[in-house]
Amino acid sequence: MDLQSLKKQEHQKRVKKGFMWALFCAILWGLWYLPGTVVWVLNPFDEMYGEIAATSGDGVSLIVTAVLITAFNALTVMLALMVWNGTLGKFGEMKRTIKEFHPCSKWFFLASIFGGPMAILGSFIAIGFVGGAFAAVAALMYPVVGSILAQKWYGEKISRRAFAGIAFIILGGLTIFGGGVLSEIGSGNVAWIGYLGGLMAAAGWGIEGAIAGKGLDIAEPDVGLTLRFLGENIIWWIIIVPILAIVGFPMVKFAALAFEPLTILVMVFAGITFGFCYVTWYKSFPLIGVGRGQGIGNLYGLFAVIFIFLFFGDVPSWTILVGGAFCLIGSSVMFSEETGELETLRGD
Template sequence: MTKKSIKEGRKGIGLGATSAVAWGVDTVIIGVIIASTPFKEAVMLAPIIAAFMHDFFSSIWISLLMIIKGEFLNVLKLYKTKSGAILVLGALSGGPLAMSFYFLGIQYAGVTYAASIASIFPGIGAVLAFFFLKEKMNRRTWSGVVLSIIGVIVLAYVPTKFDTESTFFIGILFALGAAIFWGLEGVIGAWGMRGKDVVPLYAINIRQMTSALSYAIILVPLLHGYPLVFEAATSDIVWLIVIAGFLGTANYSLYYSSINLIGAARGQSLNNTYVFWAILTEIVFIGTRVNFQFVIGAIIVLIGSILVSGNIKK
């Protein structure tokens, strides 16, 4: 392996790990947004409208960056290519489809179980990348993927009364659907970035614009959500949404750059450690107490991440 390849491998691992920090902080901010006026007054509609506004502002941030760099026209031209079409599919998978399934899972099964089930997406992505992208996965990497998922479930799980009603199992199926679509997004994104004219920032620009447009044209009108959008846009909370959109842009830019350098399986597993950073952010800034479950889960996640990173020279 050349020194350049080793350097790129280390860079990919660093970018994947940093993307998890950005998404973890972003997750906490989104939670604060949804719990604030006017979102807290529209319990069922709030998550999807917040997700739309998040991706809308994120698309503005990344588009502004591309305009400043003088490369926005290259992004638009990419839409006409095969790679662009593939990236659009990835955006639809990871944006409206995964998020809608995820929130339906929360609605029917509750936050605890939906979050725990959806967190298996790196494992699904690893399997898909192994079969469809022919990414090489040794025992150490597979062990890291499994440990990362177990660690995230330990961190996210809070014992609740197990409800055996049919809606609970429907919710579990929805959450599993979210995991499948998020796993697909990473694999499709890696596939789309194999095109010679594609760079990660172009892919992110397409991802965020496609997701925002899908919400704007299909989901939000379908749910009659524009009154809430306009109410939120004229409230003080809009500035927090703008910040969240910036963090979302940072996360996806780092995440896509990571999977471009080290593959979908490793990039997804490193990004999945965001749960650790989200809980740590809550501990530091909101005052959530540290418990034994957090310590154990955090250790498992970190060990899993180290194993996923693997020996770069190999």
């Protein structure tokens, strides 16, 4: 076998592995919406919502409760990732990466801003206001943001096929949001905040993927991801949660009450599914690119709707189903791209 054939074979293995990681991401991400939905009805979060709603209203109560849920989600994900990196023996690499702030780790701390307080918080807000199925499908537009930013910032190539997939995803997003958000705003119902949360999730995860792709030029995915969640935990537990407590919300009280066995079990399940969903997501980026990794990971919407229906019996509205179908068609178009298009991920 000549050198060119070996090179082509190695490239095909790399692409296949990248698609495999992205598919695992989709399955684990879809599973995450189960504990993400259940946690809202568990104490102390259920009790917290009622107490704050009595004085500040439903809208404020849902957002503040979502902040504490998201903070605990970040904490359990961080614990899962520390166990993962410890098993792989990568603490030394983590220390080295943190020291290389300007060329490397700054990208992961920046990604944590868009991934945590924007994307994950937005998703929990969407779950609380509208429901898990909507939250899962609403964020399906994130590959559009990620692909375009990766192309603009560091020249990641977008083929005609990828552009066609993006067009389908945009059409799906318009279908998902169009009718629902207009009717909620027109009725004066606070549920429109849930639609805003869905947009936050879509934009946040797209921006995070593009930023993380830059950091992954230098860092290992497992280590970079852990630094990204370290940054998110700092944002929640050192900045946002204390500020809300100072303002007068009972953050400390309900954070201390969160260590009930069932609540811990659900949050650990959320941490494991979401943590390893992120591991596979970040591993796909260097292999097939940010846009394609996000496009295949987008299949999480299909898995989430299936899991939510099987476990809770929730059937989404027709706009969510049709819009989600368009998004999945777009992801499939990106998935079916010829491997030759991926010979180089960046433009000249």
